[in-house]
Amino acid sequence: MGSEIKLKGKLKAYILTPLMLTFLFLAMDIWMYFLNIKAGVFGTVCVGVYFVIVLAAYQYHKPVILNELIDFATQYGTVQKRLLNEFEIPYGLLDSNGRILWMNKEFSRITGKEKRYNKSIASIFPEMTREQLLKSDEQEFEVPFEQQIYRASLKKIYFTEMMREKGLVDTEDKQQYLMVVYLYDETKLNRYRKEIQDVQLVAGLVYIDNFEEVMEKVEEVKQSLLLALVDRKINKYFSEVDALIKKTEKDKYFVVFKQQYLGKLEEDKYSILEEVKTVKVGNEMAVTLSIGIGSGCKEYMQNYEHARTSIDLALGRGGDQVVRKTENNVYYYGGNSRQVEKNTRVKARVKSLALREIMMSRDKFFVMGHCIADIDSFGAAIGIYCAGRQLGKKVQIVLNEVTTSLRPVKEGFSVENGYPEDMFISSKEAIENYDYHTAVVVVDTNRPNYTECPQLLNKSKTIVVFDHHRQGKDVIKNAVLSYIEPYASSTCEMIAEVLQYFDEDIKLSTREADSIYAGILIDTNNFMTKTGVRTFEAAAYLKRCGAEVTRVRKMLRNDMNAYKARAEAVRHAQVYRGQFAISVCPADDIESPTVACAQAANELLNIIGIRASFVLTEYQGKIYISSRSIDEINVQRIMERLGGGGHMNTAGAQLTNCTMEEACETIQDTLDEMMKEGDIK
Structure with missing residues (x-):
């Protein structure tokens, strides 16, 4: 057996070096023949004797060296196995079915199993199912065991190919392997991580979102009492979670508390939303709160920014709710009360003037609603078209598909009735005709993926949004003007208000007034839902512009x-x-x-x-x-x-x-x- 083993590598080179020197001595001997023949003969004899001695020594010592190498390897393997057995990290060897073949002392100690235990690893760790073990060649996952949490590290070792090359097995199956499993105790590490996470500060902003409306209906002598009771409710609620509360304005609060209390607040669904509604001191309208919370970030300033974003979302969704924003997600709580209609039109007037300034600074406008446009988005787009026409600007409406309900309304805006041939364009045409001086106006949606042409939003630097839907986490970003009012019945109602302040001399044709009126009619289900004082005021304005209920009703009829x-x-x-x-x-x-x-x-x-x-x-x-x-x-x-x-x-x-x-x-x-x-x- 020893003769069949061949040396290779550096060991072979080291042992054969004396034999290789024979060629050097032979070359020197040949050179000596040219100097002295007797000396050359003597050198030849010496080289021959040297070669015989070295060859004999090589043949004699080779098996001895190999045997000593085998003894060393055996002793080394024994030492290695002993070290592995006494290794402080739990170590086990599994077959391809997940059955335990061998385990070291530490693995045996923590599992309480003897080394002869050869059942499936799943009988000890139920998470290590055969399906889990087959997922990948290398994987890591957490496994609980008794009171400890371990990080299991598994690796497959393929050995069939190597054994077949050595002639030890004869099989074509290349998938034979063993699995090595290490267990790392991460119980303390997880506890420390949780402790660090629990003491992270969470930023919160609390707004009384209907402060002005409530105070208007309360006697002046009772206003301070009402505010004091609301303050008490808010302070008591957050003091139970060891929070720092600072009142920044008459209707705004800043709150800071530890991450560990966040679960408690979410478990009771932020009951402060309902508790504050019980405050009654002569107020007919219940007090409602909007709360924005930022959490999950390493930097406190980032949590505060998330809190500001959250409160904007809460207010944009109608108030009376909690919005919590983390680095990757947004969570909503509450929001079950109806939106409160604001009687003041100051905001509508401000947005109208802002729209006018934007339109004055641009040459061309693309107006688009949501895909599969309805009457509300179409009527709002017509309103924007009228505003642009008043300033002499070119306005085109992006419309890809005309539904049966929309077709009777759209057919009125034809060349025969005095409207441009390119008043309506497709998304493809809009992208082709877009240039730097073009602004984009989005109506009846605030989600970029819901628009007729989302690519326009990526191109345009000037974006205006008019919508009455509640905001979600996926909103149109970087809008230079955003007018989103969830209390409004429809976008057409908002546009009707904007047009009243846009220009004193603005004129709407009966066809245009009918279209905007139809949008209000559809979204309010014939004025049965979501109607307020401002809804009827907008309808009255459109009526004065020539809108006719009978014509609108005929346009909105369905086919059989x-x-x-x-x-x-x-x-x-x-x-x-x-x-x-x-x-x-x-x-x-x-x-x-x-x-x-x-x-x-x-x-x-x-x-x-x-x-x-x-x-x-x-x-x-x-x-x-x-x-x-x-x-x-x-x-x-x-x-x-x-x-x-x-x-x-x-x-x-x-x-x-x-x-x-x-x-x-x-x-x-x-x-x-x-x-x-x-x-x-």
Whole structure:
């Protein structure tokens, strides 16, 4: 066996060096022949004797050296195995099925198993299932065991190929391997991490979001008492979590507390939102709070910036809620009360003047609403067109698809009626014609992905947003003018107000007034929902401009197929948990099934006992959901969990890569989950 083993590498070179010197001596001997023949002969004899002695020594010592190397390797392997066995880190060897082949003393000690234990590793650590072990060649994950937390490090060692090359096995299976597992005790490390995380400071901003409106209805002598009671409620609530509270203005507070108390506040769903509503000292309107919280950042200043962003989101969504922003996510709590309409029009006047200044500084404007435009987004775009026309600016409306409900309104804006041929353009044309002097106005949406042409938002440096939907975390950024009022009934209502202050001499044709009026009519469901004083004032202004209810009603009539589809959706609606109506609107032979879907959702609310309705329809490879409620359920919160959004009583979402049955089950699961969490009462 020893003769079959061949030396190689540096060891072979070292042993063969004396033999290699023979050639050097032989060369020297040849050179000596030229000097002296006798000396050359003598040198030849000496070289021959040297070669014989070295060769004999090599043949004699080679097996001895090899045996000593084998003895050393054996002793080294024994020492190595002993060191591995006494290694302080738990170490185990598993086969490809996860069965334990060998473990060192430390592994045996922490698991309480003998070294002969050869069952599956999953019997000790249930997390180490065979599926988990097969995921990758190298992986790390945490495994709890008794009171400790370990970080398991696994690595596969493939050995079949090596053994086959040595002739030890004869198999074509190249996937034979062993698994090495190390266990690192990270119990203390995790505890220290949690302690560090718990003492991180969380920044919060608390605003009384209807301060002016409440104080207007309270006698002057009771105003200080009301404010004192609200102060007491806020201070008492946050003092229970060891918070530092500083009142910065008459209706604003700054709060700082430790991260460890955040879970407690979220567990009781920020009960301060409801507690402060119980303060009554002659005020007819309940006091509501908006709270913005920033957490999860290493720098305190970043947490404060997140708190400012959160309070803006809370106010932009209608107030009476808590918004918490971390580095990667935004969380919403509350928001179940109706928005309070502000009677003052100061903000509308300011935004109108700001829009005028922007329009004066640009040559061309693109106006676009959300994809699959409805009457509200179309009417708002027409209002912006009228404002631009008053200043002599070129305004074009980006419109990719015209639905059946929108077609009768759009047909009135033709060349025959005095409107430019290029008044309406597609997204492709808008991108091709865009230049540096073009501004983009977005109406009836504040989400970039919902617009007719999101690419325009990336190109434009001047963006204006008008919308009445509540904001989410995905909003249009870098807008030079953003007018978002969730209390407004529709974007058309907002635009009607803006036009009144835009220019005293602005004139609307009856066709333009009808379009804006139709937007208000549709979004308020014929003035039945979300209407306030300003809604009727905007309608009155449009009426003075020539809007006619009869003409609008004729434009908004449905065809027979759409009416039948809506009736089918109502007829086949199923009542879930005795209070939620869920139905599917057929999309066959209907040009705009999403419109019929929304109308069916409104119809279902007329049924006694229905608190919220959800109607689904399939259109262009997606499943569209229209959800409606009257006043008790916040359907916006429900739709946000499905990736959508909207208003408290009107919201929607879009689902992809699922069947209609799966979509209905998703809605039911979401309702169950929110009822279990207490978000739906």
